[in-house]
Amino acid sequence: MSNQIPVHNVTPPANTEGDSVDLYASRRKIYTRAFTGLFRNLRIGGGVLLFLLYFGTVWLNWGGHQAVWWDLPERKFYIFGATFWPQDFILLSGILIVSAFGLFFITVFAGRVWCGYTCPQSVWTWIFMWCEKVTEGDRNQRIKLDRAPMSAGKFGRKFAKHGLWLLIGLVTGLTFVGYFAPIRELTSAFFTGQADGWSYFWVGFFTLATYANAGWLREQVCIYMCPYARFQSVMFDKDTLIVSYDPRRGEKRGPRKKDMDYQAQGLGDCIDCTLCVQVCPTGIDIRDGLQIECIGCAACIDACDTVMDKMNYPRGLISYTTEHNLSGQVTRKLRPRLVGYAVVLLVMIGVLTGAFLTRSLVGLDVSKDRMLYRETAEGRIQNVYSLKVMNKDQVEHTYVLDATGLPDLKLQGLREIKVPAGDIFTMPLGLSVAPQALPSATNEVRFILRDVQNGDIQVQAKSRFIGPHVR
Template sequence: MSKQIPVHDVTPPPAKGDRSFDLYASREKIYTRAFTGLFRRLRMAGGAVLFLLYFGTAWLSWNGRQAVWWDLPERKFHIFAATFWPQDFALLSWLLIICAFGLFFITVFAGRVWCGYTCPQSVWTWIFMWCEKITEGDRNQRMKLDKQPMSGNKLMRKTAKHSLWIAIGLVTGLTFVGYFTPIRNLIPEMLSGGADGWAYFWVGFFTLATYGNAGWLREQVCIHMCPYSRFQSVMFDKDTLIVSYDPRRGESRGPRKKTQDYKADGLGDCIDCTMCVQVCPTGIDIRDGLQIECIGCAACIDACDSIMDKMNYPKGLISYTTEHNLSGQKTHLLRPRLIGYALALLAMILLFAWTVAHRSLVELDVLKDRTLYRENQEGHIENVYTLKVMNKAQTEQTFVLSADGIDGLRFAGKQEVRVSAGEVLALPVELSVPPEKLPSSTNEITFRIQSVDDPSVHNDTPSRFIGPSIR
């Protein structure tokens, strides 16, 4: 009989009130401090452009309709002069792949700058933080206000903040739905109670989603919900630009007077003011090194540079740099991975642009009748088809239909049709051929369609012509 090795738990019991052994850590609210600087101005300029595009594009008109309109009931997707159909769905998939490769490229080159400057979660969070500042005050005032018992002043400030948050969320939700239901009609219909129930649902949903994500969850979305923070590390290398603290210059940290000879006292340039921590939207200390929570927004760079200015120290204690640079080695901007992503991205963009520019503006679908074949009065073998002609152009077109592939093939039915812009026309046709002309029982044929108004608009669709078995 084998003996078991005795196991004893030697973990010391936690002290009273000590929560260091808890598997769950409750969230600590982050109070960000106001700051100014170059990267903040860049972020504000970029955010303004994004806001203008998002909120402004929905109000643009093009040829009597909304310029950008995803008309789901009619299965039409209007983007200025172009109209896309479900048959063009592959283009959307292609576009998403291009965006993914663009994100990979920028991440290899400059880390999470997408997150810090252009991600909707970050942009809307910065706006909500600004609302917080103008209603409740700066960092210390907000911390003091939250510790106070409820009062008339506190209730008024909190109400003003949440009212602004809800208002921004409502405008965001209305604009989003306005890309699917023309916004010039949507708003009056919603105010009068005449809008569709789904419109109210989706406006409410996106209002609450914006309010919750940018107002309450904030950094939790970036840290725990966004998958990008998890797989970014596999795209980083030692030549990737990241926001980093220079420990060779900054250590040892410590407070000092502006006129103090801190070098003689063994101190570095970091005065341990924690300004970099106070402005961070995710609440991290960049001096601890690269962390998954860092979104590359450079708020800590602006804050640190302002302190360096006040102390008459050189800027750049915290900066966009690389691991190679921090260790005193040479940074390689051009490297195989970055070049590979760039070439793949460029090739996909060019192919996508060529495909969009040369896509056919007429769609021809061929449905063969269930009856395999029949013999007409002339003794010819006849097949029946239904042709569906879709005019994807912006104007009415006249099309000519034809079929070939077998000698002596005759086309019975309308060969010239006029189709309105965006119309789908179903057209029955019969093809016949003398039996002696049939090379086999199953024959490949091609239906052709071409616009009379614009010969460059054409399309071909293969089909089959069925006849009797030939022995």
């Protein structure tokens, strides 16, 4: 018997008559069966955590405003105690890159656990499947219901299912938009008809997107639309955890009586009950070998373990294993690719943490007025600037402003600036120099802004000082 995962030839048959080959396969509706088991419980735990995070975080307040809030009109992103400005988006990009590397690391190590347990597409699909079971019954009842002609009972069940789906979609959409428009105001305005048109549009859009993705498209998103599903297979190696059927133990499959000596009949442990296929959310038969459609949800493991328990056979006919294990070789936990991802990940987390901890809590933008320079009544050369002071902290700060770069530089304007928490203060400012002190027509000047109480909070910005060339 082969100790390899079987590979099937899926090349379309040769077309001898010159007709075109239709590559379109219409979708076969998948009716999943309910099941219980360890991995289902783990998924429920992960799903509850994800739901609490997603639906709960948006209602938390911090420092007088929503704790996590993309304030798009003000171009600020609040995340608990930290405020990110457009200048800090490099840090947010860093967080995204670290998350991507984290995902690569997990994929190399444990395969598609992200897909099976925490991907929102999967989690929402499992919730929608639960709604389906509550309203239309388990697998066989749903198949029967779909085949039956329309009746008041069937209409009622379908209505209840779609109503529940839309309700979950609405709460999901409203919550999502609530991360961009404060959720408390949004919710009350939304349900009293006072919200603006864009709020209705975006909540409606995300409601329908959730309804369509988790209710209708389901496994099609994973199989045909998700880019991560496409490229993650290249990250797999023979030591990556995969959900796999053990053909050496399972074959030859076939039905049998519970206590018969099936091995004497040449049978393996698989009783060919097809429960593993019936619970699969992507509708595949894992006994056919590793397939791109498999999202690693382990539903088939739970279903098959239940069967093994009933038959008094050892569990694990379908299990999390590796290709090396399946072929009787030793699985290597530490391998160069995994170590490489771990090292890169740790370095990036270190750099990102350092950049976050040392980022300035004050920002200063200086733009020079279009007028090159003017001469004041005292005969000095003056340049005018527009200064934008950003307090990125969660408390009010008072700063003192200075300028250097030229001898005898004088500031005309506010020297002491008070800026409320998370606010921007814009002001005009003049710099003047005696003409004979100018070394050239274009000179570099530096503005320095310091917190009056904490000298560590300071920022500098460069600009140009223009004057007549006097030498």
